[in-house]
Amino acid sequence: MARHLLLVANTPVRNAGTWAGNLMIKYHHREFPSDVFLLLAAAKAKLKIADENGVEDMDVEKMYGTCMKNKIIVSMALPPLDENKFIFKTYKVTPRAISSHAYVNAAFVLPLDPATTEVTERPCLLFGGISGTFAHAAATEHYLTGRRLAEPTTLKAALQTLLDEVQPQPDPELADVVYRRRLAASLLYKAVLHALGERVPARLRSGAEQLTRPGLSGRQQFDTDPALWPVSQAVPKLEAQVQTSGEAEFVDDQPTVPGELYGYYVLSTVGDAQLKVVDGSAALAVKGVHGFVTAKDFIGSNELFTCAMLLKGMGMDTDLLTPELVFADGTVRFCGQPIGLVVADTRELARHAAALVRVEYAQVAPPVVTIRQALKKQPQGMQQSPICPANVTTGDPDGALQAAPRCVSGVWEMGGQDAFAMEAHVARAVPCEDGQLNMSCATQGVKEVVNGVADCVCVPANKINLEVRRLGGGFGGKLSNAVPIACAAALAAIKLNRPVRIVLDVETSMAMCSSRFPHYISYQVGFDDAGRVHGLKLNTVANDGYCITVNSFVEIQQLVAGVQNVYRTDNWSVIPGSVSTNLPPHTAIRGPGMVNGIAAIEMVMDHIAHELRMDPWEVRKANFFAADSQVPRPFDDKQDHEVFARMVEEMFDSGDIVKRQAEIQAFNKANRWRKRALALVPMRYPMALWTKMPAMVSVYDQDGSVAVTCGGVEMGQGLNTKVAQVCALELGVPLHQVSVKPNSSLANPNGIGTGGSISSETSSMAARSACRQLLQRLQPFRAASGQPALSWLQLVQTASQAGVNLTAHAIQSPPAGAPPDMYTVWGLTAVEAELDVLTGESLLHRADVMEDAGQPLSPAVDVGQVEGAFAYGVGLMMTERYRFHPETGRRLTNRAWNYYVPTHKDMPRDFRVKLLKNNRNPVGIFNSKATGEPAVCMSVACLLALRQAVAEARREASLHAWFQFDSPATPERTQMACDVGVEELVLA
Ligand code: MTE
Numbered sequence: 001m002a003r004h005l006l007l008v009a010n011t012p013v014r015n016a017g018t019w020a021g022n023l024m025i026k027y028h029h030r031e032f033p034s035d036v037f038l039l040l041a042a043a044k045a046k047l048k049i050a051d052e053n054g055v056e057d058m059d060v061e062k063m064y065g066t067c068m069k070n071k072i073i074v075s076m077a078l079p080p081l082d083e084n085k086f087i088f089k090t091y092k093v094t095p096r097a098i099s100s101h102a103y104v105n106a107a108f109v110l111p112l113d114p115a116t117t118e119v120t121e122r123p124c125l126l127f128g129g130i131s132g133t134f135a136h137a138a139a140t141e142h143y144l145t146g147r148r149l150a151e152p153t154t155l156k157a158a159l160q161t162l163l164d165e166v167q168p169q170p171d172p173e174l175a176d177v178v179y180r181r182r183l184a185a186s187l188l189y190k191a192v193l194h195a196l197g198e199r200v201p202a203r204l205r206s207g208a209e210q211l212t213r214p215g216l217s218g219r220q221q222f223d224t225d226p227a228l229w230p231v232s233q234a235v236p237k238l239e240a241q242v243q244t245s246g247e248a249e250f251v252d253d254q255p256t257v258p259g260e261l262y263g264y265y266v267l268s269t270v271g272d273a274q275l276k277v278v279d280g281s282a283a284l285a286v287k288g289v290h291g292f293v294t295a296k297d298f299i300g301s302n303e304l305f306t307c308a309m310l311l312k313g314m315g316m317d318t319d320l321l322t323p324e325l326v327f328a329d330g331t332v333r334f335c336g337q338p339i340g341l342v343v344a345d346t347r348e349l350a351r352h353a354a355a356l357v358r359v360e361y362a363q364v365a366p367p368v369v370t371i372r373q374a375l376k377k378q379p380q381g382m383q384q385s386p387i388c389p390a391n392v393t394t395g396d397p398d399g400a401l402q403a404a405p406r407c408v409s410g411v412w413e414m415g416g417q418d419a420f421a422m423e424a425h426v427a428r429a430v431p432c433e434d435g436q437l438n439m440s441c442a443t444q445g446v447k448e449v450v451n452g453v454a455d456c457v458c459v460p461a462n463k464i465n466l467e468v469r470r471l472g473g474g475f476g477g478k479l480s481n482a483v484p485i486a487c488a489a490a491l492a493a494i495k496l497n498r499p500v501r502i503v504l505d506v507e508t509s510m511a512m513c514s515s516r517f518p519h520y521i522s523y524q525v526g527f528d529d530a531g532r533v534h535g536l537k538l539n540t541v542a543n544d545g546y547c548i549t550v551n552s553f554v555e556i557q558q559l560v561a562g563v564q565n566v567y568r569t570d571n572w573s574v575i576p577g578s579v580s581t582n583l584p585p586h587t588a589i590r591g592p593g594m595v596n597g598i599a600a601i602e603m604v605m606d607h608i609a610h611e612l613r614m615d616p617w618e619v620r621k622a623n624f625f626a627a628d629s630q631v632p633r634p635f636d637d638k639q640d641h642e643v644f645a646r647m648v649e650e651m652f653d654s655g656d657i658v659k660r661q662a663e664i665q666a667f668n669k670a671n672r673w674r675k676r677a678l679a680l681v682p683m684r685y686p687m688a689l690w691t692k693m694p695a696m697v698s699v700y701d702q703d704g705s706v707a708v709t710c711g712g713v714e715m716g717q718g719l720n721t722k723v724a725q726v727c728a729l730e731l732g733v734p735l736h737q738v739s740v741k742p743n744s745s746l747a748n749p750n751g752i753g754t755g756g757s758i759s760s761e762t763s764s765m766a767a768r769s770a771c772r773q774l775l776q777r778l779q780p781f782r783a784a785s786g787q788p789a790l791s792w793l794q795l796v797q798t799a800s801q802a803g804v805n806l807t808a809h810a811i812q813s814p815p816a817g818a819p820p821d822m823y824t825v826w827g828l829t830a831v832e833a834e835l836d837v838l839t840g841e842s843l844l845h846r847a848d849v850m851e852d853a854g855q856p857l858s859p860a861v862d863v864g865q866v867e868g869a870f871a872y873g874v875g876l877m878m879t880e881r882y883r884f885h886p887e888t889g890r891r892l893t894n895r896a897w898n899y900y901v902p903t904h905k906d907m908p909r910d911f912r913v914k915l916l917k918n919n920r921n922p923v924g925i926f927n928s929k930a931t932g933e934p935a936v937c938m939s940v941a942c943l944l945a946l947r948q949a950v951a952e953a954r955r956e957a958s959l960h961a962w963f964q965f966d967s968p969a970t971p972e973r974t975q976m977a978c979d980v981g982v983e984e985l986v987l988a
Helices: 011-016 019-028 035-042 138-144 152-165 177-199 240-245 308-313 347-354 371-377 397-403 446-457 482-496 506-512 550-564 594-612 616-623 638-654 657-670 719-731 759-781 792-801 859-879 934-956 971-978
Strands: 046-051 054-059 072-077 086-093 104-111 124-128 217-221 261-267 273-279 289-294 338-344 358-362 406-414 426-432 436-441 464-468 500-503 519-527 533-545 572-580 674-688 693-699 706-710 738-740 807-812 822-836 842-851 910-915
Touching: 019 035, 019 072, 035 086, 035 104, 035 124, 086 177, 104 177, 124 138, 124 177, 138 152, 152 177, 177 971, 217 859, 261 289, 261 347, 261 482, 261 506, 273 338, 289 347, 289 482, 308 550, 338 347, 338 482, 371 519, 371 533, 371 572, 397 519, 397 533, 406 594, 426 482, 436 446, 436 482, 446 464, 446 482, 482 500, 519 594, 533 550, 533 594, 550 572, 550 594, 550 674, 594 616, 594 674, 594 859, 594 934, 616 674, 638 657, 638 674, 638 822, 638 842, 657 674, 657 822, 674 934, 693 719, 693 759, 706 719, 706 759, 719 738, 719 759, 759 792, 759 807, 822 934, 842 859, 842 934, 859 910, 859 934, 934 971
Parallel strands: 217 910, 261 500, 436 464, 533 572, 706 738, 842 910
Antiparallel strands: 046 054, 046 072, 086 104, 104 124, 261 338, 273 358, 289 338, 406 519, 426 436, 426 500, 519 533, 674 822, 693 706, 693 807, 822 842
16 A cells, blocks of 8 residues: 555655545545545545534545535544455556556455455455546456455456446546556456466466566766866756756746736637637726737737748748748637737736637637548648658669568557646746837747747837746747747737736646647568568658648658668658648657657668568668668768767677577566567767857956857756857866856847757857957967966956957858758667556666767766657657547647656666767867757657567467557557457466
């Protein structure tokens, strides 16, 4: 019981909440799968319940038939249970390791004669997660009474009785009823295996217990070059202390200014309709409400084309883009689309009044949410997307497929992902003198917000003042998403001539904001008996959401690069398509497209291995890109191939791959209900230094200290730390003498949003150029040779007195008219996973993540980035699943309660990250490479390890065919893929 209680919520919640409070939640919400209820009810706990008339003793279950008004639960007593006579066993199956309510939970008390296994009296079989009215499996309890548990017929009939009486309540927010029913049977079977102990064969006993998660350990290996320090030195992130102590200021921490108002969105409640009536009069009648802003109030443009200049720069046709709207205008394109903003004195008042706005819809149509639904309407989505010319077409894929000795085809789907940063979306606009607008906004894109607001409220860009000190996480979600929110705040502020602040709560954010693109992948691959691919046709379809933005372009472009990964591409056709749906426009979230591309081709490799019954790594090896490949690869050089080869060698050596694979085989043989697998996934992540990034460096003649501001936004990735390290090295001052200032629209008006993992290095490059300008200006003031050298302060003061400008500005940008510098980040990851076949839960035992970071610029930061990116991918691959309302298209998994970002308990228990030693990158700054995103792609190994474990489980039931395994591979999907029939739940 104590162990089970540790699975309730998490430590802070358990410290704040009480068991009695938990019972009362269940009292008011009977469908709530309360663990506390199950445990106490099964243990026949006696409650003392008091009211004005006195204290009454009551069983837990009786309380649920009692009126609890004006009553208080005073105490609880657990009667002793003779462990020689009773088996007490409980289970909880959850979508992630902790902090989650159960799909299904159960508590069993089996009164058992240990000698005969007879159930001596009526057992207690309690389940949660089935429905608001179902708790006891009464018919099964009745059936089992007096029967011998060890009799195979007893189990068979008990399971059948249970399946007959367990009828889960369908609910689109919850797991499928088929899974929940299966879980009920699995849990009873587990309890029986547990009760019978050594009476059942050891192979089956593997089903008795749930997975336990050992403590977490980690290893971090990296290289440093002391000659470059503080560059390449493993320093803590500059903000680490203020962030962990809570001192760091985020936008919503800024105190309110006099007269400040709060905006709260009114969102559409259907996914595809005409807006017939939008009536804010009831809201406006509330005292303290000052305005209701809608599309009708626009001064400038309601239409956003964020980053469209980017496409123009690439010579692409921006006419293909469709606008994102700040507010719905005439039609509603997705459920959750902003219709208006209520502005009031307080946040609570604005929220209350927003609920009073009357919206009526006409021509409400069923929303199209999934790619499959969209393809029915737009089959052309399977064709090349017009938005992006990127594709791979080499040789003769059709001919090669026809001639290949073997051929397989498959489809699979990858879900999207919310950015889910800890800091909310927030924007504040303060109208001020000279027609200026002081903006604060949690954004990755200062220029993008300034441009959007300027267009939206017709204020010249030079009058919009925006500073971004830091973000509490961006992950790509605060680039295009921040713009309409800033526009709404600016519009309301100008209309009311008052400061306006908007802070999105999680539900609003998940309803209206863009998230990662989901993808549908289909392929046909021809190959030989050695696993060598002869021809490949792979089509992908991205879910654009309701409009086509620059992000649609980025996603596909990256996807096409990702699909090629480390492989030869002779006779390949890779064609990316896209469809429109009734969802918010999707956006570029950490590792956009690339993670999907790599996942797609790695799934194909596994499919080939499955067909040939080969080790998947051997298939990969047979297809590695080599110097003799017909289709050349841009910018991978000899050194790159050596780096990758070295990685493979080191992985097999330090990762003990061969030995562990043998152990896994033995484990799988010995265990029917637990399966393990190890997946090895390579990565090639091309980087192009294509962005324009400014920086400004000032030296203060007071004390020689240095300040720098640059075009990249610090969002946790350590950009400021890297920039400061570079300035300190260049100017020859200690790191603590460099202070990094917020990104500002004054110093950095024409940069580009932070993203693509290259902003830290391009900001550092710009800062280095600015430092070098300063050094040049200081050069004439250095002491002549033979004279004693001037200290840094003397030098700075001498130059300053002579009128030298000690502020320098520089822009890092690709050479005009020439392609940007490019390099490749290489990676290799081994993940060992274990699966509980009966529940679908899994455990990542160990992950060895190797990445080539060149000579890391800031190794502690870079290792953290690799770990963080991998963790982000664990969520994408395994836990973060969206569910939508079938009729409205509303996102139902829209808060931490039901959208499961992985926790530390979901991380590999043994997590080893190694940045490859002694590598170089001539086009990177100080030989470094980017680390922010690539490791997201390495999480593909988690998905594939789990898939292999499922395949092992299926083999036990003679299911040898390839099966579709979509991501995220939640326990629900994983267990359903195992396809365990009730007839397989046996005792011998
Ligand atoms: N790390 C933290 N802690 N928080 C973030 O929001 N964003 C990621 C990655 N690492 C992010 C992060 C994303 S999406 C990108 S593109 C890169 O950081 C940006 O890093 P860069 O500034 O070096 O380009």
